[in-house]
Amino acid sequence: MVEAEADQIERVKWTRPHLLGLEELSAQEIMTILQTARSFKGVLGREIKKVPALRGRTVVNFFMEPSTRTRTSFELAAKRLSADVMSISGSASSIVKGETLRDTAQNIEALQVDMLVIRHSEAGAPHFLAKFLNASIINAGDGSHEHPTQGLLDLYTIWEKRGSLDGLHVAILGDILFSRVARSDIWGLKKLGAKVTVCGPPTLIPPGIERLGVEVTHELGDIVPHADVINLLRIQHERQKAILFPSVGEYARFFGLTSERLKDAKKDVIIMHPGPVNRGVELASELADGPNSVILDQVTNGLAVRMAVMFLLNRARMGGEDELD
Amino acid sequence: MVEAEADQIERVKWTRPHLLGLEELSAQEIMTILQTARSFKGVLGREIKKVPALRGRTVVNFFMEPSTRTRTSFELAAKRLSADVMSISGSASSIVKGETLRDTAQNIEALQVDMLVIRHSEAGAPHFLAKFLNASIINAGDGSHEHPTQGLLDLYTIWEKRGSLDGLHVAILGDILFSRVARSDIWGLKKLGAKVTVCGPPTLIPPGIERLGVEVTHELGDIVPHADVINLLRIQHERQKAILFPSVGEYARFFGLTSERLKDAKKDVIIMHPGPVNRGVELASELADGPNSVILDQVTNGLAVRMAVMFLLNRARMGGEDELD
């Protein structure tokens, strides 16, 4: 890490052993992660993209729901920190033999595992494990509750483009009801001073969401002209138990972002999407690939953010203050 | 490895290139593995849990039956010895294209593989491969025959707790008929001087098992008061082709270990289980998590034992006498 850059980092002592959600983090803690991630993004630009920070540590990716993107990102982040990493997926694990989550997790920890990245269909599963495991737990998505590293990479991407989130107006569009990404984004954005409006059909906006400090609209036209950032969530067919909107075509007509609709937007509006994009549904193809899109930056930043989180949790666990390089 | 500790290790020259079963090992060879495992358990307690002993060597996990625990343990053990490791599972492999086991194994070896960890549904498959491959073969379970590293970790766990196995009385409960763990345990325990009693419903005890030098009982009450160690095997629904006991509830009533039944046991009796536990069937939940249980120690010890086995086989193959660190 460059000397000058290191000085910029406000060295708030990071003490948490786990990353369970953004709800419980302070603005200062979030900024510590973002600033650490900036250093790691520098590492990713080098020819040798590896640092020895987690050498000899073992990270297990324990994914009880299918995932390629998030799992891959965590796996690469761990490898670039020189950790040993193993992925265990739900169907492969002993869960199918009727073992409880607690048993499985304790067994994984007994293999002298230092960090457990967990994705689970039940909200609160990572918090439950954090109570009795010594390993650091990273929540990689728990039900419709939180997906904190996705939230952090969204925050990082905006911060990188604009220098600050304070006073920015961020619109989150689409399936808010089932979205752990929306929830983590909202917690983080509010803490860093952004104004947040959620927009979607009434059936996809959970009642009472205003209590999180956000505004609600059901008209895309109400929000597009004012937004500094438009974050489009994926329509999650797979999570819907009832039919909550008439059809994909109908959804696209009312809530899909198109070039036509973007004419009313600020010229430098940032278009985000956690991926994979349903091209032509929530987002027109030319916008996904256009100059306002930061969708691929989000992927790269996810790597930097996950390296930062693993680095900080490991440092807290070890009680040390090592430099990252 | 600490100097003093190294001196304690009786440096019996380990010459076997393969680990196929405990039946063919001498007591001295078993002790060499356990003593080497003790050194590796020390390594696992360090911050950097890695030694360079197998750097540049390649270990392939070739599992023709599903497994998460054993495969994961072997994979981690290999990584902590700095080996390159790859896992090939039965369904993913070319076996589905009709290739024979011999062809597949020879092809794997042609990739310049040094060690092949194999699990296979047929007894003797590892022995068959050992005949014509140059790579070291480790049996990770062959049919109902042997599972030597599970046997070794059970031996290690008892040895660690008691200092010696000589004269101890070990009860093995449950599904003896289909259990390769039982067979490996019995060979190892007898060689190290323990007395072994197997206990279960007559349908789950193979006829003639007494020839292995064990006693047989069908009454849990006969054995609980006298045992120094109670090793509970998992009821393997999946291996039974006929119904060998009336029901799980029935089994639990007669052979499940409960707090009530443990009242008659020695105060310091060791409760073991290879996992995953059917809580409330072969073992009550409070006992699995109680002070007599060493179930999670077994998992950690499995890692140390597998590191020791890989280390010794590699040393024998290389003809050297390198220190492990």
Next chain:
Amino acid sequence: MVEAEADQIERVKWTRPHLLGLEELSAQEIMTILQTARSFKGVLGREIKKVPALRGRTVVNFFMEPSTRTRTSFELAAKRLSADVMSISGSASSIVKGETLRDTAQNIEALQVDMLVIRHSEAGAPHFLAKFLNASIINAGDGSHEHPTQGLLDLYTIWEKRGSLDGLHVAILGDILFSRVARSDIWGLKKLGAKVTVCGPPTLIPPGIERLGVEVTHELGDIVPHADVINLLRIQHERQKAILFPSVGEYARFFGLTSERLKDAKKDVIIMHPGPVNRGVELASELADGPNSVILDQVTNGLAVRMAVMFLLNRARMGGEDELD
């Protein structure tokens, strides 16, 4: 690399960032790969089979068709070059969520990936990706089009045995129609001066194949006595959409290579097969394991060739001229 050996290597500057097929390579480029592979084969003979050439680089195996052998070979090749390597298979990837190939590939690249090894059912998929990705693309098989590393390992194996391919007569037998291996072999063999005859039932020989500069025969007896090399392709039941030969038995009777038929062959004829062999169909078991067979050499050479390809592409990308060790 030994000094003397290094001198032997004609240091043609390798400038291609991708390996898409053998059709576009010059004879000199092919020889550069083979000579580099020879150095790596030397590395594979050492106790430490690893070189640091790709340390800190990331290689992703992206296989949209099932494969164990080729994927395993690429994975090991990358590990022995000290790269970080990840495998993503078709069914596991986001493709199932309806993402396009382009989106998936761009997302993989956004994880700061240096090299993408791709297998895909559509001919031209790797070429399509090479147009807009910065990562180096290696074609690991695209439809029935090319499988260049298989072609290169076949060339290497013949070159290693005979010192030169110039003037050799190579027979390729079997399913030419659906075989990307046949196509890569033909391109490479012709460029290095070999004479090529393809042989099989008319239904498995694509019309117009003579334009590639090969001769065609439908009689095994026409070619066996004259061939220096007989390369038997696997009957690919899975790729046939119509029934193109009456039965496996019928095929074996007319085109299967047997000891009886080999009596007419040159004494030192080389028998090759990309594997896995259908023993008793295209090749008799005793010939697969006999002295003329180089089938297992092909597997080992595949590793050396893939290391060479990755090494050269990485060097071209970095613009450097580093020694491989």
